[in-house]
Amino acid sequence: MTVTAPRGFRAAGVAAGLKSSGGKDVALVVNDGPSAVAAAVFTTNRVVAAPVVWSRTAVGDGIARAVVLNSGGANACTGPEGFLDTHRTAEHVGELLGVSAGDVVVCSTGLIGERLDMPALTAGVTAAAAALSADGGPDAAEAIMTTDTVAKTVHVEGEGWSVGGMAKGAGMLAPALATMLCVLTTDAELDTEQADAALREATRLTFDRVDSDGAMSTNDTVVLLASGASGVRPDPQRFQDALTEAARQLARALVADAEGASHDVAVTVTGATSETAALAVARAITRSNLVKTAIFGNDPNWGRIIASAGTVPEDVAPYDPLALDVTVNGVQVCRAGGVGDDRSLVDLAGSREVHIEVALHAGDAPPVTVWTNDLTHDYVHENSAYST
Amino acid sequence: MTVTAPRGFRAAGVAAGLKSSGGKDVALVVNDGPSAVAAAVFTTNRVVAAPVVWSRTAVGDGIARAVVLNSGGANACTGPEGFLDTHRTAEHVGELLGVSAGDVVVCSTGLIGERLDMPALTAGVTAAAAALSADGGPDAAEAIMTTDTVAKTVHVEGEGWSVGGMAKGAGMLAPALATMLCVLTTDAELDTEQADAALREATRLTFDRVDSDGAMSTNDTVVLLASGASGVRPDPQRFQDALTEAARQLARALVADAEGASHDVAVTVTGATSETAALAVARAITRSNLVKTAIFGNDPNWGRIIASAGTVPEDVAPYDPLALDVTVNGVQVCRAGGVGDDRSLVDLAGSREVHIEVALHAGDAPPVTVWTNDLTHDYVHENSAYST
Incomplete structure (x- = not known):
């Protein structure tokens, strides 16, 4: 179940010849209303692609139709010509659907620094518009895949309304978004402020806590479209929970499909003085290549884990290094900054999921979890060969 | 030529059985004076090894004899017992040399979280003291090697004085030091303030601008010993230049010997508004796994380079993303944030050294260069197998 699971949406995915594989590569998602409320969050990278520049403005008024x-x-990195390509794409969609180009969000993913094949894209958009249907969600989810090995979709039920979604992304995942495109849909009745606030909170707690290789892409976009077709105005907290759950499932699916990974690693930090402190320590660990290669080697190397924690400045995350406990898949391998239980008790070879818990014993902030992957031969292979 | 090249120093390196290879593993460097001026800089990691805790105090008064x-x-991460081991080692050296334990700097390198074999180490120190000689520098440099493939030594001549040095380190190199031990010696006459200031400036410009995998070790130490045996008080700037040059050569040798690397990568940032801004951009690029895997694949992937630059916040490094130029080994592959010269003109397969220059066109700060390595299959292999 995907973006067309909530009422009021049609979608399509077609092959336009942009991908050398010949697979589907153009997706269209249309909100038939009655409401056209929308919100979006974008990459925080300062180097942004033309579609991000366009879409920031398009969704700036809280309204989008497609x-x-x-x-x-x-x-x-395609200059003014690239921006014109995005603009023309939005205008073409607008003409086909009979809506304003300014209500069309545009997302692109793939190699940087090359112009799009506009004749192929334009024909693809025309074909996608002709193929739009209330069952088109799966095709759309397939059309946005790049190095993804599976299409990523979600559906979370509310009370008379629901949230659907699709995402693409594999590798290059980082906080404040990733090489990641995500469209979330709902038939709940929302106003623009509620949609914006709910989307920001959901991404903060989910996509922003996935960190595959520390990179931030130029194109990352998460869009929420609300059709209001259920006629139900949801309880705000219930809607927030459902939206966050949908985003969480998609974020988790991104980690599970990260390029070349052999483990999904959850780093949980407890006992910090603040959420900010916990996040900083978790991120330092998830970004350590030495931790990530150790996990690949099925080695619960707690020395590298606490050495990574030690790189966080004291004013960011106050704690006593001699108080740190580290637990890996339930075995407390480091106690009070020193040797704990026998590390040979940890079996990493047998599990895709690795749970690292670092207890700071410094405060009572709630636990924070950041997901990442291990650093493997396949990661090096896929990312050194990607553009060739 | 190494730590015993300047007058007033003896050294030794012996095999004590600490390394499973059976190679030399205990080194001793002694300053016979007449001066015992010393300075040191240590890892900025908050998780520090027992020898770092000890040596900070030992050198705190600006005096060290060995x-x-x-x-x-x-x-x-060996607790109070580990600190006692370090203390005992310093006392043993003090007794053998007839100096105060408080004037003995201790450095250790190897696996975290395991106690030292103290009977073996103590016997090794006794043997090293007996073997001390003015020709012992090369043996000492060999004894501090871990995954290093070559011993790293240096000698820079001044006017009637000189600077010698040795270092170990391969991989785990990061700003603000690395899994790296370095001893620099000079027979110049220095006072303690001059020694401290000169060492901090030299490390800031050299070791702190090497970034192999973003890690900071728990043990990193750079020590400077000044014997005054030349009887010459050097021109301060000349001494600074010589010390910085010695440190630069050792830092460059660390990069050349980084674990599993196939390229040494120099990232130079020009046209920043400040040195801080240039450094921040250079570090963001040298830490990007996507840039590092691209270099391994001999791919001058400028999109990943500018996307990495784009992760630096604007308040840290002001620049216009649409003004960025990127040159790789002399070919300007990105111009004004867009496509530049044909990237196929860049031949990375044929050169160990890769020079990336990013022109920000934002200010007139002097260029800053940070060195790193590519991310290779061998890096993953060596770091996933290290503790097994």
């Missing part, structure tokens, strides 16, 4: 997405080219 | 170093064990 999202057009293509794989096979990021349209990033 | 440095004892062991490979085969980091003595980190």
Whole structure:
């Protein structure tokens, strides 16, 4: 179940020849209303692709009627011509659907620094518009895949309304978004402020806590479209929970499909003085190549874990290094900054999921979990060969 | 030529059985004076090994008469017992040399979280003291090697004085030091303030601008010993230049010997508004796994380079993303944030050294260069197998 699971949406995914594989590469998601409320969050990278520049403005008024997405080219670092390509794509969608180009969000993913094949893309958009249907969600989810090995979709039920979604992304995942495109849909009745606040909170707690290789892409976009077709105005907290749950499932699916990974690693930090402190320590650990290679080697190397924690400045995360406990998959391998239980008790070879818990014993902030992957031969292979 | 090249120093390196290879693993460097001026800089990691805790105090008064170093064990995260081991080692050296234990700097390198084999280490120190000679520098440099493939030594001549040095380190190199031990010696006459200031400036410009994998070790130490045996008080700027040059050569040797690397990568940032801004951009690029895997794949992937630059916040490094130029080994592959010269003109397969220059066109700060390595299959292999 995906973006077309909530009422009021049609979608399509077609092959336009942008991807060398010949697979589907143009997706269209349309909100048939009655409401056209929308919100979006974008990469915090200062180097942004043309579609991000366009879409920030398009969704700036809290209204959008369609999202057009293509794989096979990021349209990033393509200059004024690249921006014109995005603009023309939005206008073409607008004409086909009879809506304003300014209500069309555009997303692109693929290689940086190359112009899109506009004749192919334009024909693809025309074909996608003709193929729009209330069952088109799975095709759309397939069309946005790049190095993804599986399409990522979600559906979370509310009370008379629901949240659907699709995402693409594999590797290059980082806080404040990733090489990641995500469209969330709901038939709940929302106003623009509520949609914006709910989307920001959901991404903060989910996509922003996934950190595959510390990179931030030029194109990352998460869009929420609300059709209001259920006629139900949801309880705000219930809607927030459902939206966050949908985003969480998609974020988890991104980690599970990260390029070349052999483990999904959850780093949980407890006992920090603040959420900010806990996040900083968790991120320092998830970004350590030495921790990530150790996990690949099925080695619960707690020395590297606490040495990574030690790189966080004291004013960011106050704690006593001699108080740190580290638990890996339930075995407390480090106690009070020193040797704990026998590390040979930890079996990493047998589990895809690795749970690292670092107890700071410094305060009573709630636990924070950041997900990442191990650093493997396949990661090096896929990312050194990606553009060739 | 190494730590015993300047007058007034003796050194030794012996095999004590700490390393499973059976190679030399205990080094001793003694300053016979007449001066015993010393300075040191240590890791900025908050999780520090026992020898770092000890040596900070030992050198705190600007005086040291000997440095004892062991490979085969980091003595980190070993609790109060580990600190006692370091203390005992310093006392043993003091007794053998007839100096105060408080004037003995201790350095350890190897695995974290395991106690040292103290009977073996003590016997090794006794043997090293007996073997001390003015020709012992090369043996000492060999004894501090861990995964290093070559011993790293340096000698820079001044006017009637000189600077010698040795270092160990391969991988785990990061700003503000690395899994790296370095002893620098000089027979110039220095006072304690001058020695401290000169060492901090030299490390700031050299070791702190090497970033192999973003890690900071628990044990990193750089020590400077000044014997005054030349009887010459050097011109301060000349001494600074010589010390910085010695440190630069050792830092460059560390990069050249980084674990599993196939390229040495120099990232130079020009046209920043400040040195801080240039450094922040250079570090963001040298820490990007996507840039590092691309270099391994001999791919001058400028999109990943500018996307990494784009992760630096604007208040840290002001620049216009649409003004960025990127040159790789002399070919300007990105111009004004967009496509530049044909990237196929860049031949990375044929050169160990890769020079990336990013022109920000934002200010007139002097260029800053940070060195790193590519991310390779061998890096993953060596770091996933290190503790097994």
